[in-house]
Amino acid sequence: MEHDRTHTRAWVLHPEIKSDEQRRVPEPALDEAVALAAALPDLDVIGSEVVRLPRAQAGFLFGSGKIEELGERFRENEVELVLIDGPVTPVQQRNLEKAWKVKILDRTGLILEIFSDRARTREGVLQVEMAALSYQRTRLVRAWTHLERQRGGLGFVGGPGETQIEADRRAIDEQLVRLRRQLQKVVKTRTLHRAARAKVPYPIVALVGYTNAGKSTLFNSLTGAEVMAKDMLFATLDPTMRRVELPDGPEVILSDTVGFISNLPTELVASFRATLEEVLGADLIVHVRDISHEDSEAQAQDVETILTSLGVEDDRPRLEVWNKIDLLSPEDRDATLARADRDPAIFAISAVTGEGVEPLLNEIAKVLQGTRNQAKLTLGFTEGDKRAWLYRQDVVREEEQTEQGFEITVLWTDKQASKFAAL
Structure with missing residues (x-):
């Protein structure tokens, strides 16, 4: 049997452990694990399955009968790598590698591989x-x-x-x-x-959401940017910032962030804090959800948990976007639109077709306009510095020259007003 030798033949297992209170719905969990594996370019996932266990075995994770049965399946399919969607201890990893003669990678190892690739x-x-x-x-x-x-040592190399x-x-x-x-x-x-960006008068809008919810697609359609937007978990890892002019509203900086995921390895939660720091400074958080996903509610909960752990306060302005309505059946679509209509902070959209995006943009503008006020200023001819500062801040809406100087109408934030007063 000829195989592409540049690709590794992989099999994905999702252990459903009855005694584990944290366990997720097995089928969507397995689908997500397969999608994770597919995010690595040199893997061929040739099989996947849920393995139900009453409890995890300390030394081997699975029972001896199951190990034998799986081992046979791996040999028949010439599997080289087994991805186990969950934590595997070093001892379990070594024992399973010996028993199956394949490489084992657990969920944390796999996510690390993807992150390093991206x-x-x-x-x-x-x-x-x-x-x-x-x-x-x-x-x-x-x-x-x-x-x-x-290994013996010379005393000075660790004794x-x-x-x-x-x-x-x-x-x-x-x-x-x-x-x-x-x-x-x-x-x-x-x-x-x-x-330096804080000096820029534009409010920051952070797109957050579970991985693969469609944030990058929405970001691209709003900014015309070419952020990688594939149907792939963790397509975006580094925050990308772009300036966007809202219809009849302020200019904003839009930030596309790394996708969240349940059971994110603790090593990564800590180390990716900085990647999500943009969210902490945002004037508005837009939570994008894949409403067509059967586990959408649980995913939304995971996102909320991570936002809380990052220290994002509940009173930070937020909007929720139910994306991918184009993938729903007509009945589900009608029901989803009706539910979204009942809550002014929820918008049902399709980032791909553009449906529902305009009302969302109008609402973003409305929320952010609340952070800006209009004021009329009178400046004398000698106050050229102040006038130049207003133009640099891009807050001047109208200007009229009078005999005394300039009548200027500005639209600015409280912070800009106090900075101006201090000039």
Whole structure:
């Protein structure tokens, strides 16, 4: 049987463990795991299944009968990699790799692989490297036999009899310290960029949502930007900012953020805080949901949980967008539109066809106009600096020259008004 040798033949397993209170609906969970695997360009997913278990076995995760049955299936299909959608301990990983003679990757490992494949900015790359090292460090629980051998030392290289596992761990810790330093420099630069942006009078609108909800498609249609918008989990990893002029409204900066996901590896939640910092500074948060997904409610809940953990206050202005109505059946579509109509903060749209996008933009403009007030100013001919400042801030709506100077109508934020007063 001829296979494409550049691609790895993979099989996805979703263990449904009865005793696990955190367990998700198995079928959508398996679909998501397969979509995660499909996000890696060099994997061919040739099979997937839900494996139901009363409880996880400490050493092997699955029972011996199930291991044998699965092993046979993997041999028949010449599987090289098994992706297990859930946590796998280093011991379970080693035992299963021995039993099945394939490589094992758990959910965290898979997400790390995708993140490292997708990260584009310097900061994103550094954060992924750090997350991967933290993850690797936990795998050094004698996960490989070579780590168990002792190596003598000359005293100054970690002391005599330091085990290879301790040496590897120390090497990882040193690398983490190095990366942390580099990251601090990068974050400092970003803080400077953000400070410069804070001087820009445009309000920031952050698009957030579960991965694959259609944020990037909406972002692209609003900004004409070419952000990667594939039907693929984690298509966007680094926040992308663009300026958008709203119809009859203010200009805004639109920010497209990394997609959220349930059970995001803790290493990544911590390291991707900075990627989501744009959300903390946003004047308005637009939560985009894939309303056609059968697990849409649970996904929305995951997003809310992450926003809370980031420290986003409940009183921050928010709109909810029910995207992908073009994928609903006519009956579901009518019901969804009726439900959305009842709540002024919910908008049913299709980012692909553009349906419903205009009312959404009008509402964004309305919400943000609330942060700007109109005022009339009188400036003398000698106050050229102040007049130039108003034009730089792009707040002048009308200007009339009089004998005394200039009558200027401005539309500005309270912050701009107080800055102007301090000039």
